[in-house]
Amino acid sequence: IAGITQAPTSQILAAGRRMTLRCTQDMRHNAMYWYRQDLGLGLRLIHYSNTAGTTGKGEVPDGYSVSRANTDDFPLTLASAVPSQTSVYFCASSGGGITDTQYFGPGTRLTVL
Amino acid sequence: KQEVTQIPAALSVPEGENLVLNCSFTDSAIYNLQWFRQDPGKGLTSLLLIQSSQREQTSGRLNASLDKSSGRSTLYIAASQPGDSATYLCAVLQGAQKLVFGQGTRLTINP
Numbered sequence: 579i580a581g582i583t584q585a586p587t588s589q590i591l592a593a594g595r596r597m598t599l600r601c602t603q604d605m606r607h608n609a610m611y612w613y614r615q616d617l618g619l620g621l622r623l624i625h626y627s628n629t630a631g632t633t634g635k636g637e638v639p640d641g642y643s644v645s646r647a648n649t650d651d652f653p654l655t656l657a658s659a660v661p662s663q664t665s666v667y668f669c670a671s672s673g674g675g676i677t678d679t680q681y682f683g684p685g686t687r688l689t690v691l
Numbered sequence: 692k693q694e695v696t697q698i699p700a701a702l703s704v705p706e707g708e709n710l711v712l713n714c715s716f717t718d719s720a721i722y723n724l725q726w727f728r729q730d731p732g733k734g735l736t737s738l739l740l741i742q743s744s745q746r747e748q749t750s751g752r753l754n755a756s757l758d759k760s761s762g763r764s765t766l767y768i769a770a771s772q773p774g775d776s777a778t779y780l781c782a783v784l785q786g787a788q789k790l791v792f793g794q795g796t797r798l799t800i801n802p
Binding site for chain 2 (some may be wrong): 588609611618620621622626628636664668670672674676677679680684685
């Protein structure tokens with residue numbers, strides 16, 4: 579079934595630990611994105627990639643890094659997690675054009691203690 | 692900085708009613724406006740995308756309008772059903788593929 583998968587579904591993490599959230603799409607979309615969703619703040623863009631090999635910073639990039647080695651995968655890494663990174667993280671992809679909608683994964687619920 | 696506002700934050704209506712959800716944005720320099728639906732604990736599902744040159748889009752019982760000059764969009768839902776209960780999010784697309792989201796309207800349709 580075509581779409582976006584994210585792993586893990588949920589995770590509890592000790593502060594200071596390193597964590598990588600995985601995202602894979604099988605739609606051959608050029609563009610991929612990472613958002614975080616927080617109560618009262620809505621969805622905010624963390625990082626994005628317009629095509630394999632390129633990445634860019636979104637609205638809230640601090641404390642996060644991404645890589646885009648190929649078209650399908652776009653992992654998000656928290657180098658040293660802090661409690662303020664407790665959130666629900668969504669990965670999305672799109673064709674990259676202004677008429678293309680974004681397709682979202684099911685999300686990863688991350689709790690940093 | 693673009694700001695997207697959705698009013699009301701929550702809405703509860705009886706089944707069968709027609710309803711309107713509102714979205715406003717501060718910067719009219721957008722490529723498109725999108726409406727999404729989010730069910731509890733789930734990801735977002737795209738409902739409608741209106742390009743900046745368009746005035747409206749329709750899909751089934753849903754109709755979305757866009758007035759870029761006034762920075763407003765509405766999502767009209769006809770003959771509401773309990774299955775329409777969800778949070779509805781609008782988002783505007785700016786440069787570098789950046790979607791800016793509103794905080795959503797939580798809609799409850801009562802049987």
